[in-house]
Amino acid sequence: xxxVSDAHRAARREQIAEAALQVLARKGSDASIAEIVAECGLxxxxxxxxxxxxxxxxxxxxxxxxxxxxxxxxEAVSDGAVRSPADVLRLFMxxxxxxxxxxxxxxxxxxxxxxxxxxxxxxxxxxxxxxxxARALRPWAEVQPEAADGGAEALARRSAEVCLAMVxxxxxxxxxxxxxxxxxxxxxxxxxxxG
Amino acid sequence: xxxVSDAHRAARREQIAEAALQVLARKGSDASIAEIVAECGLxxxxxxxxxxxxxxxxxxxxxxxxxxxxxxxxEAVSDGAVRSPADVLRLFMxxxxxxxxxxxxxxxxxxxxxxxxxxxxxxxxxxxxxxxxARALRPWAEVQPEAADGGAEALARRSAEVCLAMVxxxxxxxxxxxxxxxxxxxxxxxxxxxG
DNA sequence: ACCTGAACACCGTTCAAGT
DNA sequence: ACCTGAACACCGTTCAAGT
Numbered sequence: 226x227x228x229v230s231d232a233h234r235a236a237r238r239e240q241i242a243e244a245a246l247q248v249l250a251r252k253g254s255d256a257s258i259a260e261i262v263a264e265c266g267l268x269x270x271x272x273x274x275x276x277x278x279x280x281x282x283x284x285x286x287x288x289x290x291x292x293x294x295x296x297x298x299x300e301a302v303s304d305g306a307v308r309s310p311a312d313v314l315r316l317f318m319x320x321x322x323x324x325x326x327x328x329x330x331x332x333x334x335x336x337x338x339x340x341x342x343x344x345x346x347x348x349x350x351x352x353x354x355x356x357x358x359a360r361a362l363r364p365w366a367e368v369q370p371e372a373a374d375g376g377a378e379a380l381a382r383r384s385a386e387v388c389l390a391m392v393x394x395x396x397x398x399x400x401x402x403x404x405x406x407x408x409x410x411x412x413x414x415x416x417x418x419x420g
Numbered sequence: 421x422x423x424v425s426d427a428h429r430a431a432r433r434e435q436i437a438e439a440a441l442q443v444l445a446r447k448g449s450d451a452s453i454a455e456i457v458a459e460c461g462l463x464x465x466x467x468x469x470x471x472x473x474x475x476x477x478x479x480x481x482x483x484x485x486x487x488x489x490x491x492x493x494x495e496a497v498s499d500g501a502v503r504s505p506a507d508v509l510r511l512f513m514x515x516x517x518x519x520x521x522x523x524x525x526x527x528x529x530x531x532x533x534x535x536x537x538x539x540x541x542x543x544x545x546x547x548x549x550x551x552x553x554a555r556a557l558r559p560w561a562e563v564q565p566e567a568a569d570g571g572a573e574a575l576a577r578r579s580a581e582v583c584l585a586m587v588x589x590x591x592x593x594x595x596x597x598x599x600x601x602x603x604x605x606x607x608x609x610x611x612x613x614x615g
Numbered sequence: 616a617c618c619t620g621a622a623c624a625c626c627g628t629t630c631a632a633g634t
Numbered sequence: 635a636c637c638t639g640a641a642c643a644c645c646g647t648t649c650a651a652g653t
Contacts, residue, residue, distance in 0.1 A: 230635075237636095253534030254449045258627060268638050273628065310612035328533035335530030337596055338523035339448030344596070351597055371611075380611075386599050387608035394589020401532055401539070402546055404581050413582035416566075416575075417505035418613040425616075432617095453646060463619050468647065 237275050238285065241265050245282045250325035253332055280336075284343050287333050290326060291350035295357050302361035307368065310384050311411050313361045314391065318407030327400040351389065359385035432470050433480065436460050440477045445520035448527055475531075479538050482528045485521060486545035490552050497556035502563065505579050506606050508556045509586060513602030522595040546584065553580035 244265030248256040258279060262269050276282045297320050302308065308316070337344040359381045366372050366381035395410050405413070439460030443451040453474060457464055471477045492515050497503065503511070532539040554576045561567050561576035590605050600608070 233636090251534075253531060255534070257625090259625090269628075270630080270638055271636080274636070279627070331533050332530035334592060334596060335527035336448060338526050339446075339450070347596060383604070383608050384612045386593075387605060387612055390589040390593035390600060390605055391586065391609070392589070393592040394585040394587070397529060397588040397592055398581075398585035401529060401542060404550075405585060409578070410582060410585055413578050414586070414609070415613050417579045417582055418610050428617090452644090454644090464647080465619055465649080466617080469617070474646070 234275065237267075237271070241267065241272055241275055242282060242286050242289070246286055246329065249283075249286070249329050249332065253328075280340055280342065283333065283336060283340075284346055286329070287343060287346050288350065290330065290333075291347075291354065294320075294322075295350065295354050298354070298361070299357050302357075305364060307364040308361060309365050310362060310388050311415060312365075313358060314388055315407065315411055317392065318395065318411075324400070327396055330396060331400050355382070355385045355389050358388050362388075429470065432462075432466070436462065436467055436470055437477060437481050437484070441481055441524065444478075444481070444524050444527065448523075475535055475537065478528065478531060478535075479541055481524070482538060482541050483545065485525065485528075486542075486549065489515075489517075490545065490549050493549070493556070494552050497552075500559060502559040503556060504560050505557060505583050506610060507560075508553060509583055510602065510606055512587065513590065513606075519595070522591055525591060526595050550577075550580045550584050553583050557583075 241261065245256070245261045248260045248264055252260065258269055258272065261282075262272065265272075272282075276285065298317050301316055301320065302313065333343060333347065337347045359378075362381040362384050363377065366377040366384070369377070369380060372380045391410075391414070395405070395407065398404060398410075436456065440451070440456045443455045443459055447455065453464055453467065456477075457467065460467075467477075471480065493512050496511055496515065497508065528538060528542065532542045554573075557576040557579050558572065561572040561579065564572070564575060567575045586605075586609070590600070590602065593599060593605075
């Protein structure tokens with residue numbers, strides 16, 4: 226009878242991950258299992274019955290965190306309107322987002338450079354995110370003069386890679402320094418790269 | 421006689437920091453004092469005689485790491501030539517740089533969201549870096565039509581903020597995914613934001 | 616004055632004993 | 635079947651004893 230057990234297990238994992246996310250946002254790499262135990266109301270043993278180890282909890286959270294962001298973007302551009310890279314970024318940056326999520330995302334970037342399992346998850350999610358942006362840019366790419374020879378897909382993809390890198394920059398800059406709103410960043414980029 | 425002692429102390433700190441940088445690049449947050457001890461050839465006690473604690477070593481390394489990058493940029497633009505934001509970024513990205521430094525920098529970003537002392541160092545260095553870019557952009561800003569009414573300094577500063585955020589994005593994207601060379605990123609940005 | 620390394624408190628992980 | 639929490643190995647930090 227794995228039905229009940231699976232649902233129970235999924236709920237427990239979610240309960241533990243939610244608690245761990247809170248503690249990570251507060252303490253970062255100083256987050257201890259003892260604190261996660263206190264936050265989720267279970268025991269140390271229960272955590273290790275549901276996750277392989279501490280790094281495994283981070284991997285689970287990373288997958289969920291990025292998945293939500295991507296879904297929200299896909300939904301917002303599903304009307305198929307013509308949107309320039311700046312338009313798509315403006316749309317994405319205007320979506321509601323928790324500042325503490327940004328902190329945890331930056332912690333995951335740092336961990337990724339050293340934890341192969343986490344790195345693989347980040348790469349998968351980044352590829353999904355890039356593809357979502359490329360889909361959103363497709364109508365715009367079709368009407369660009371330099372893509373007349375059938376290169377619209379390549380242009381959309383390359384532009385999506387650039388957009389993703391810019392989102393990363395805006396995330397890092399916002400989480401660390403808070404110098405620029407999304408508007409200011411994009412307006413500034415348009416002025417600086419106008420040509 | 422603090423002369424000999426100070427020089428000795430500075431050399432010891434450098435020796436320990438250099439060893440810690442190697443271990444951080446390999447192990448990230450799993451780096452242990454025992455490994456740093458093995459790498460630098462001293463004892464645990466010697467480390468705590470020269471640094472307050474493990475986080476203090478990271479702060480010391482962070483200060484040095486970013487300081488070198490800024491100095492190199494300042495030197496490269498000291499001729500005062502007119503350079504657009506894309507030119508300045510192209511110049512900076514072409515400067516030699518260790519990939520392992522990028523990994524450690526990303527780890528520091530993650531830690532910064534949770535370690536106030538490290539965060540303060542990152543903010544100071546980022547402000548220096550932004551000011552260096554703004555100085556490099558000043559000749560360009562002077563000849564922009566929209567800055568005719570004396571707003572050249574404000575334009576240079578705002579553009580420098582945008583450039584720094586883009587460098588952050590390129591660092592993160594390169595360290596994590598390696599999708600784009602500096603050239604491809606800048607060319608793509610010019611095409612995407614041409615207007 | 617500076618260094619060593621055993622000692623201490625704490626953390627991640629396990630597993631025998633409970634329900 | 636799942637949970638508990640004491641027990642273990644290991645890590646960051648200290649400090650008495652060495653030179």
